[in-house]
Amino acid sequence: MSQEYFPHIKKIAFEGPRTKNPLAFRHYNAEEVVGQRKMKDHLRFGVAYWHAMKNSLADPFGAGTAIRPWDDRSNSVENACRVADACFEFTGKLGIEYYCFHDRDVAPELGGLQANNDALQAVADHLGGLQKQTGIKLLWGTACLFAHPRYNQGAGTSPSADVFAYAAAQVKKAMDVTHQLGGLGYTFWGGREGYATLLNTNMKRELDHLAALLHMAVDYKKKIGFTGQFYIEPKPREPSTHQYDSDAAACLNFLREYNLLDHFKLNIETNHATLAGHTVQHELTVAAGAGALGSIDANAGDELIGWDTDQFPTNIYMTTQIMLVLLKTGGFTTGGLNFDAKVRRESFEPEDLFHAHIGGMDAFARGLKIAHQIIEDGRMEGFVKQRYASFDSGIGQKIEQGQVGFAELEAHALGLSDVQTGSGRQEMLENLLNDFIA
Ligand code: XUL
Ligand code: CO
Numbered sequence: 001m002s003q004e005y006f007p008h009i010k011k012i013a014f015e016g017p018r019t020k021n022p023l024a025f026r027h028y029n030a031e032e033v034v035g036q037r038k039m040k041d042h043l044r045f046g047v048a049y050w051h052a053m054k055n056s057l058a059d060p061f062g063a064g065t066a067i068r069p070w071d072d073r074s075n076s077v078e079n080a081c082r083v084a085d086a087c088f089e090f091t092g093k094l095g096i097e098y099y100c101f102h103d104r105d106v107a108p109e110l111g112g113l114q115a116n117n118d119a120l121q122a123v124a125d126h127l128g129g130l131q132k133q134t135g136i137k138l139l140w141g142t143a144c145l146f147a148h149p150r151y152n153q154g155a156g157t158s159p160s161a162d163v164f165a166y167a168a169a170q171v172k173k174a175m176d177v178t179h180q181l182g183g184l185g186y187t188f189w190g191g192r193e194g195y196a197t198l199l200n201t202n203m204k205r206e207l208d209h210l211a212a213l214l215h216m217a218v219d220y221k222k223k224i225g226f227t228g229q230f231y232i233e234p235k236p237r238e239p240s241t242h243q244y245d246s247d248a249a250a251c252l253n254f255l256r257e258y259n260l261l262d263h264f265k266l267n268i269e270t271n272h273a274t275l276a277g278h279t280v281q282h283e284l285t286v287a288a289g290a291g292a293l294g295s296i297d298a299n300a301g302d303e304l305i306g307w308d309t310d311q312f313p314t315n316i317y318m319t320t321q322i323m324l325v326l327l328k329t330g331g332f333t334t335g336g337l338n339f340d341a342k343v344r345r346e347s348f349e350p351e352d353l354f355h356a357h358i359g360g361m362d363a364f365a366r367g368l369k370i371a372h373q374i375i376e377d378g379r380m381e382g383f384v385k386q387r388y389a390s391f392d393s394g395i396g397q398k399i400e401q402g403q404v405g406f407a408e409l410e411a412h413a414l415g416l417s418d419v420q421t422g423s424g425r426q427e428m429l430e431n432l433l434n435d436f437i438a
Contacts, residue, residue, distance in 0.1 A: 005070045005086040009354055011093050023354060028365035030095055034372050037331065042323075043364050044336030045357075046098035046139040047091045048297075050105040051310065051342040052353055053083050058345075065348040075108040077119050081126045088130040094357050098139035100187070100338045103174045104147060113166065117173045124177035131181060139185060139336045140231065140267075140295065141178030143170045146191035146239065156213035157193045157206035157244070164209060171217055179226040184334045185295060186226070187267050188214065189233040194240030207244060211258035218263045229334040231267035231294045234283065236276040238308045247276040248286040255292075265294025269340055270318070271301040271308050280318065284325040295335025296322065298360060312341040312356045316437055319367025320374075327371050337364060370436050380432060383425065 015024035030040040047053075053071070056064025070086035072079050084106065091099055106127065107120040131137065145155035145167050153159055155167035178186050193210055195201040217230065232255070236246040245251045248266055255261040266287040270280040280296075287293040300313045313319060326332070339360050343352045374380050390396040395412050398404045404412075413419075 003085070005089050006093060006350060006354075009093060009351065012095060012354065012358060023351075023358065025358060025365070026362050027369070028358075028361040034368055035327070035376075039365055039368065040095075040097065042327075042331055042368050043361070044098060044139070044332050045094075045096045045361060045364075046100050046336050046338035047087065047094070047096050047357070048338055048340045049087060049099055049101035051340065052090065052357075053087045054105045055342045057342065057348060062345070065345050067348050067350065069350070075110060077108065077122045080107050080119070080123045084123065084127055084130060088134050088136060090353065091136050092134050094354065094361070096357070096361075097135070098137050098184075098336050098338070100139050100141070100340075102142050102144040103170065103177070104144040109148065113169055116170075120173060120177055124180055128181055138178065138181045138183040139338055140187045140228070141174055141181070141183045141185075142187040142189065143167075143174035145170065146189075151192050154190075154192045154194070154206070154240075156190070156210040159202075164213070168213060168216060171213070172220060175217065175220060175226060176224065178228065179224055183226075183228050185229040185231055185267075186217075186221075187231045187233055187295075188217075189235065189267075190243055190245050191235070191239050192243075193245065194237075194243035196241045207254065207258075210244060211254070211260065214258070214260055214264070218260070221263075229294055230264045231335075232264050233267040233269060233272070233297065234276070235269065235272035235308075238275065247273070247278060248283045252286070252290050252292060261290070261292070265292045265335070267295040267297055267335070267338075268293070269297035269299065270313065270322075271299050271310055271340075272297075274301045275306075275308060279321075281321040281325050284322065288325060288329045293326075293329055293335075295332070296326075296337050297340035298322075298337040298364065299339065299341035310341050312339065312343070312360045314359050314363050316363060316366050316370070317433075319363045320370045320433070320437060321367075323364070323367040323371035324374060327368075327375055374433070374436050377436070380429065383429065387422065387424075 009023060013024055014029040015021055017026045019026060028039060030038065032039050034042060055066065057066040058064040071083050087099065103120050107123040109116055110119050145151055150163055150166060156164060158164055175186055232245055232251045234245045234247050234251045235243055237243055244254065248268065251266055255264050268280060268283045268287055273280040273283040284293055298313050300311045300315060300318065302309045302311060339357060341356065341360065343356045391400050
């Protein structure tokens with residue numbers, strides 16, 4: 001890393017909430033201890049290589065606008081290594097400790113499988129050197145099984161066995177390099193694992209095939225001794241009309257049905273949750289309930305557009321609610337907050353990448369501090385505990401412990417003169433939340 005790619009930007013420092021410096025943290029103070037952990041260990045931020053480094057900022061109506069002096073857009077290992085150098089300089093200047101990539105973000109697709117594997121291997125070796133030099137770690141790796149035209153009808157769910165085989169080979173190599181780089185996890189996002197019309201689709205067969213691919217990955221993981229965590233990333237649509245991993249509940253059902261639940265956790269993404277008609281806190285809570293909350297792709301959608309706009313998260317209410325769920329589950333183990341977010345097409349200068357990440361990091365730092373205070377205060381949790389108190393003793397406890405059936409409950413109900421629940425106090429709790437955010 002001899003050349004500097006962001007020469008005008010120094011390492012971003014914590015300057016506190018009153019600073020006027022746009023290239024400084026107001027709230028993210030890596031070493032500050034919140035509860036039991038340092039902020040950086042609660043939040044475990046990751047840079048998403050595909051957005052931060054490779055996204056040209058094209059949209060369906062126009063060409064890319066991004067100015068990225070380190071990337072000549074040539075399909076060469078040399079260019080890929082230069083982009084990697086820029087990525088590590090960028091990540092280091094932000095004080096971010098993790099990154100995530102697809103095989104095709106970091107290395108060029110040169111043609112045949114062997115040439116692609118060789119290119120990926122060469123770049124992975126270079127990435128290994130950069131990791132050693134900087135201490136930056138790989139949060140998770142993945143294979144891009146959706147961009148190349150061969151995957152136009154899916155990868156693990158393609159109607160072509162040859163495409164399935166090619167996808168398996170690509171996952172194998174992506175797992176190899178993730179393992180080589182000490183990746184803490186490996187993600188499966190099935191962008192085209194779904195369908196456009198049922199008129200041409202055998203859904204059952206496609207799901208069986210997807211499960212077979214994942215079982216092969218589990219076997220291969222054991223074979224190479226990779227101990228990282230596998231994740232599935234739910235998303236209901238885009239690019240497919242319907243994706244099988246449509247939300248957390250659908251993923252959990254699929255994993256249970258095919259005996260895969262012991263081997264996978266979920267990587268929950270905010271904008272995918274909203275596309276599925278949920279909030280991100282809903283999706284996180286569903287995953288946590290199954291002991292499968294693994295990692296988070298941190299971003300935000302645009303309520304007025306309704307696509308997967310992958311914007312940087314700046315909403316303190318949202319980051320607070322994410323951190324509330326996370327802290328209650330004990331926080332991350334293998335996972336982290338990977339910024340699966342891109343700057344807007346209008347924000348095309350390299351500096352904008354810094355503003356975007358600084359904003360997301362500060363928003364999560366605030367969310368963390370506020371969520372921690374809410375938990376310490378205990379009123380919110382106390383209210384919820386009290387709301388279910390009728391199950392802590394008497395007939396409620398017997399229901400939870402499976403000691404009663406319909407006959408006993410009928411006898412109990414016949415003896416009741418007045419059946420009531422207390423108020424849900426939603427508005428009071430919303431006001432309480434606002435007290436902490438203010
Ligand atoms: C797409 C998406 C992916 C996955 C990794 O919407 O979120 O970038 O995170 O394949
Ligand atoms: Co994602």
